[in-house]
Amino acid sequence: xxxTAEIVIIIFLLLGVFLTLAAAFGVIRLPDVYTRNHAASKSxxxxxxxxxxxxxxxxxxIEGHFSSRVLLGIAFIFITAxxxxxxxxxxxxxxxVKLWEKSVRDDLKNKK
Amino acid sequence: MAFQIxxxxxxxxxxxxxxxxxDGTTFFVGYLLGLIVLYGMRxxxxxxxxxxxxxxxxxxTLLFFKELFMANIDVLxxxxxPKLDIQPGIFALPIELKTDWEITLLANLITLTPGTLVIDVxxxxxxxxxxxxxxxxxQDAIKGIKDSFExxxxxxxx
Numbered sequence: 001x002x003x004t005a006e007i008v009i010i011i012f013l014l015l016g017v018f019l020t021l022a023a024a025f026g027v028i029r030l031p032d033v034y035t036r037n038h039a040a041s042k043s044x045x046x047x048x049x050x051x052x053x054x055x056x057x058x059x060x061x062i063e064g065h066f067s068s069r070v071l072l073g074i075a076f077i078f079i080t081a082x083x084x085x086x087x088x089x090x091x092x093x094x095x096x097v098k099l100w101e102k103s104v105r106d107d108l109k110n111k112k
Numbered sequence: 113m114a115f116q117i118x119x120x121x122x123x124x125x126x127x128x129x130x131x132x133x134x135d136g137t138t139f140f141v142g143y144l145l146g147l148i149v150l151y152g153m154r155x156x157x158x159x160x161x162x163x164x165x166x167x168x169x170x171x172x173t174l175l176f177f178k179e180l181f182m183a184n185i186d187v188l189x190x191x192x193x194p195k196l197d198i199q200p201g202i203f204a205l206p207i208e209l210k211t212d213w214e215i216t217l218l219a220n221l222i223t224l225t226p227g228t229l230v231i232d233v234x235x236x237x238x239x240x241x242x243x244x245x246x247x248x249x250x251q252d253a254i255k256g257i258k259d260s261f262e263x264x265x266x267x268x269x270x
Contacts, residue, residue: 026191034243042183082223
């Protein structure tokens with residue numbers, strides 16, 4: 001019982017750390033604000049959620065302590081992260097940050 | 113919908129007073145019985161039986177989590193690919209949803225979808241401007257996904 005729980009916790013933790021690392025690589029490697037935002041707002045969200053989930057499972061299954069604050073933290077990150085990504089890219093667009101190689105662009109014609 | 117939930121609570125309290133036992137189990141039994149009563153009387157309410165909407169909300173939540181996982185696999189593929197051959201772009205997406213909270217939910221859902229990120233909502237709230245990380249690859253597939261999202265949200269709000 002404890003052994004399987006430990007394995008599950010380790011898997012969640014490593015996956016979360018790996019996703020956060022991948023998000024960091026994405027921020028370095030991708031060419032412009034918007035594509036970087038893709039990496040930052042998706043991978044980092046799931047990465048942090050998985051780390052928090054592993055933390056919750058560790059304290060619940062190994063130590064026997066049910067920490068509802070960690071669950072609330074997961075829920076809050078899940079709700080606020082996409083809104084943060086949206087606002088950053090919207091602010092970037094409205095202050096005139098150019099896209100990289102563009103293919104389709106409807107926004108420019110219609111607005112501004 | 114809120115009225116039906118309130119009525120169900122009221123019936124549960126009624127059951128507690130009839131039983132003269134005031135604890136969680138009696139409340140739960142009363143709530144289940146009230147659910148059956150409300151289901152039996154569903155044709156007297158204007159709105160649908162509310163459990164159906166609760167199920168729709170649960171379905172939407174599961175959809176959220178599934179899309180988050182798929183999006184991460186997709187982004188991971190783009191980041192870890194040795195050659196950077198993506199073609200990003202912004203496209204306009206007409207939507208049918210009306211109220212503010214439906215549009216907010218759809219925008220969040222799209223932001224967590226593989227390869228898309230909402231940049232702007234038009235002033236008349238009829239068009240979402242979506243940034244896609246790989247336009248020729250994604251656009252058709254995403255149209256289908258979005259139809260299913262809009263349908264799932266309408267299922268909740270109708």
